[in-house]
Amino acid sequence: MAPLKNLYPSEETVKTIEDIKQFIRNERGAELAEYAVGVALLVAIAVVVYQVLGDSINDANTGTAARVTGATWTP
Numbered sequence: 346m347a348p349l350k351n352l353y354p355s356e357e358t359v360k361t362i363e364d365i366k367q368f369i370r371n372e373r374g375a376e377l378a379e380y381a382v383g384v385a386l387l388v389a390i391a392v393v394v395y396q397v398l399g400d401s402i403n404d405a406n407t408g409t410a411a412r413v414t415g416a417t418w419t420p
Contacts, residue, residue, distance in 0.1 A: 354362075
């Protein structure tokens with residue numbers, strides 16, 4: 346029977362395994378992704394609201410502008 350050689354992992358392998366464990370435990374990237382998803386949802390909601398209410402808001406502003414233009418001021 347041949348003697349067991351390199352029974353224990355090398356120092357470099359242990360360091361790599363520890364780095365991988367630390368990377369998995371690190372949640373900074375996950376938090377950033379959660380914020381990005383939140384911002385994307387807010388933007389999507391804003392676009393939908395603009396699409397639905399955009400013409401109504403524009404018409405209301407146009408009517409207000411017409412009334413202001415035709416208004417007279419008397420001191």
